Amino acid sequence: MTEDWRPAAQIAVLHRRAETLADIRQFFIDRGVREVDTPLLAAAGVTDRHIEGLREQATGRWLQTSPEYAMKRLLAAGFGDCYQITRAFRAGEQGRRHNPEFSILEWYRTGSDGSALRDEIVELVEAVLGPAPVETRSYAEAFRRQGLPDPLDATDDEILGAATQWLSGPRPIGLDREAGLDLLLSTCVVPDLPSRCFLVDYPASQAVLARLNPTDPRVADRFELFCSGVEIANGFVELTDAHALRARFAEDQAWRRRQGRPVPAMDERLLAAMEAGLPACAGVAMGLDRLIMLREGADSLEAVLAFPWNRA
Amino acid sequence: MATYTTNQFKSGLKLLLDGEPYSIVENEFVKPGKGQAFNRVKVRNLKTGKVIDRTFKSGESVEAADVMETEMQYLYNDGEFYYFMAPETFEQHAAPLEVVGDTGKWLKEQDICNVTLYNGEPLSVEPPPHVTLTVTQTDPGLKGDTSSGGNKPATLETGAVVQVPLFIQEGELLKVDTRTGEYVSRAKD
Numbered sequence: 001m002t003e004d005w006r007p008a009a010q011i012a013v014l015h016r017r018a019e020t021l022a023d024i025r026q027f028f029i030d031r032g033v034r035e036v037d038t039p040l041l042a043a044a045g046v047t048d049r050h051i052e053g054l055r056e057q058a059t060g061r062w063l064q065t066s067p068e069y070a071m072k073r074l075l076a077a078g079f080g081d082c083y084q085i086t087r088a089f090r091a092g093e094q095g096r097r098h099n100p101e102f103s104i105l106e107w108y109r110t111g112s113d114g115s116a117l118r119d120e121i122v123e124l125v126e127a128v129l130g131p132a133p134v135e136t137r138s139y140a141e142a143f144r145r146q147g148l149p150d151p152l153d154a155t156d157d158e159i160l161g162a163a164t165q166w167l168s169g170p171r172p173i174g175l176d177r178e179a180g181l182d183l184l185l186s187t188c189v190v191p192d193l194p195s196r197c198f199l200v201d202y203p204a205s206q207a208v209l210a211r212l213n214p215t216d217p218r219v220a221d222r223f224e225l226f227c228s229g230v231e232i233a234n235g236f237v238e239l240t241d242a243h244a245l246r247a248r249f250a251e252d253q254a255w256r257r258r259q260g261r262p263v264p265a266m267d268e269r270l271l272a273a274m275e276a277g278l279p280a281c282a283g284v285a286m287g288l289d290r291l292i293m294l295r296e297g298a299d300s301l302e303a304v305l306a307f308p309w310n311r312a
Numbered sequence: 313m314a315t316y317t318t319n320q321f322k323s324g325l326k327l328l329l330d331g332e333p334y335s336i337v338e339n340e341f342v343k344p345g346k347g348q349a350f351n352r353v354k355v356r357n358l359k360t361g362k363v364i365d366r367t368f369k370s371g372e373s374v375e376a377a378d379v380m381e382t383e384m385q386y387l388y389n390d391g392e393f394y395y396f397m398a399p400e401t402f403e404q405h406a407a408p409l410e411v412v413g414d415t416g417k418w419l420k421e422q423d424i425c426n427v428t429l430y431n432g433e434p435l436s437v438e439p440p441p442h443v444t445l446t447v448t449q450t451d452p453g454l455k456g457d458t459s460s461g462g463n464k465p466a467t468l469e470t471g472a473v474v475q476v477p478l479f480i481q482e483g484e485l486l487k488v489d490t491r492t493g494e495y496v497s498r499a500k501d
Contacts, residue, residue: 050348092319092370093349095341172350172369179369182347187367208346224345234345287345 007306014306017292020128021085024105024288027124033081033107038070040087044267047252048208050182052091053264054100062264063089066285067106068209069270072238075108075281076273083107085288096300097230099308103288112211112280114221114237118198121225121233121284125196128295129227135194138201139219142189151181151203152218159184178205191229199224209245210236225286227294235284242274314376318351318368326358326379329366333358333377333430341370358428358435377430384427386419394419394437396427407434417472418443418490439490444499445469447484450476466495 007014028035045053045062046069054063064070067084074082088104109117122134143151148166149158156177163180164171166188175183181203193199200223204212207220221237239245249266256263292304302308316325321339328334334355343349349370356363358379368374384396384405393406394416405427411434412419418439419425426438450466463475466486474488476495485499 048346050343050346093341093343094319095343098341098343167365167367169364169366172367173372174369179348182344183350183367185347186342186344186350187352206346231345285345 004311006311008302008308008311009304009306013292013296013304016296017304020292020295021288023127024085024124027127028083028107031081031120033083033109034079036071036074036079036082036084037086038064038067038074038084040064040089042070042267044069044269045264047249047256047264047266049178049252049255052262054089054091065090066104068283068285069267071106071108071283072270072278073273075110076276076278081107081109094309096302097290097293099289099301099305101309101312102301105286105288106283108238108281108283110279110281112237112282114200114223114235114282117235117282117284118223118225121235121286124286125225125227125232125291128291132196133194134196134198136198136200137193139185139199139203140201142193142199143184146184146188146192148184148188156180181206190226190231193226193229195228197226199226207239207248208236209239209248211239211241227291230290230294231287232290232294233284233286235282237282238278238280240274240278240280242271245274246271314378315373316376317373318370321351321353326377327355328375328377329355333379333435335379337363343370358430378432379435380429382427382429383424386421386423386425388421389416389419396425396434396437399424405429405434407437411435412437415439417470418488420445420470441489441491442487442496443490444485444487445472447476447480447482447486450480450482452481 040063041056041061042064043061046065051065053065056063066088067086071082071084085105087101089101091100093100140150140152148162159177159180160175163175163183166184201219202222204218204220207222210220210222213219213221223235224231225233253263289301289304293301296304298304321336323336323338325336326333334357336353337356338354340352341349342352351368351370353366354363355366382398384398387395387397389395393408394412396405396407415437420443423440423443425440427434428436445468447466448469451464462478464478465473466476466480467473474493474495476486487496487499489496
């Protein structure tokens with residue numbers, strides 16, 4: 001008889017999960033940050049190079065890969081500080097630390113102070129995981145500490161050479177500079193980071209929707225938080241320039257076309273909102289399932305999900 | 313040419329890498345949230361047993377190795393080859409001595425074994441988990457001693473030597489666990 005109707009996580013874990021969700025909501029209520037709920041299905045998807053959306057068959061609408069665009073439209077309309085706890089969907093992402101459907105906590109603070117947002121992230125993480133020292137390291141510094149080439153200045157050949165050396169074997173077919181950096185980051189750099197660590201100043205090529213740093217345009221005002229080697233949060237001081245964003249989307253589309261990948265249309269409603277004026281703001285997306293996984297001392301998301309992909 | 317994409321990866325899947333057959337031991341999906349996804353796998357070379365790490369970009373296609381695990385009946389050996397027969401097709405396969413290796417000492421004629429075929433040729437042979445074999449040589453034990461501890465070596469009909477209780481006599485049938493190489497019990501014919 002099939003047993004896969006049962007939850008993968010223990011009931012006690014799911015009870016604690018419910019408490020954590022309530023605590024997080026209280027955290028934001030105490031700070032005057034309002035909860036929002038935006039559609040899971042939207043007319044436009046994302047052009048991100050390495051995120052594949054899922055589409056609803058009957059309407060062709062896209063399941064959100066994060067609530068970012070809808071929340072930015074609210075910010076542009078004057079909503080003010082806001083947070084959301086919702087589900088996001090990314091095709092093909094499945095493993096110990098990935099489930100194609102996952103819980104995301106995303107919040108935005110008006111003003112362009114990334115370090116104030118990082119402080120707030122630390123408070124939230126400490127509320128869930130308990131206190132621990134937090135270090136901050138630049139992306140380049142973290143690479144240098146592993147004896148890797150400087151990700152900002154090294155040539156493509158140096159980056160790819162370092163990837164080959166690190167793998168001590170053949171490197172994946174079609175590895176380009178950015179993929180080489182991603183490979184080194186997740187397999188060489190992250191496992192050696194301090195147990196709670198912000199990685200800041202990502203290379204401008206990986207800015208995504210972050211603004212470039214006003215004093216050093218080689219880097220973006222993008223940061224990530226890693227806890228015990230697990231990527232927990234990704235934050236930006238947001239790009240507010242609609243034209244620059246359109247150009248980035250166009251580059252993503254061109255890259256996708258060259259790769260023979262599907263080329264989703266740009267989200268014109270987001271671009272229109274940005275043209276109307278996105279206030280200076282900083283925002284962060286946090287993987288809630290992973291955070292709860294760490295709180296439970298588990299090493300797989302299945303331990304904290306009621307019904308992971310293969311039981312859903 | 314059959315291929316697998318990385319999203320089909322799971323342990324036990326057989327891949328052809330650099331012209332050699334491998335079996336996936338472990339598959340890990342790694343991906344920075346905004347970045348390129350990879351599958352990092354540990355694979356075992358099915359010829360040498362050596363385990364190596366390989367990294368693929370997720371979505372990449374990898375050639376499948378034509379590896380099949382089949383149940384076959386062991387027929388006999390001629391000192392150079394061990395002969396097996398597929399029970400349904402009666403097709404016979406000859407496995408060279410070096411493929412059978414140490415496993416040969418557990419192979420009794422008529423027994424059903426797991427034979428792994430690579431491009432139709434035997435790559436490895438696994439005996440049944442338990443075999444029943446006759447003792448061909450062992451020193452006489454203590455008469456009437458059926459309980460007290462103590463072991464002695466016994467040679468079985470296939471040449472295997474196992475430790476048995478002192479009361480076991482030549483000519484008896486024994487049940488042996490081939491995974492541990494240990495005596496389990498006496499067997500009734």
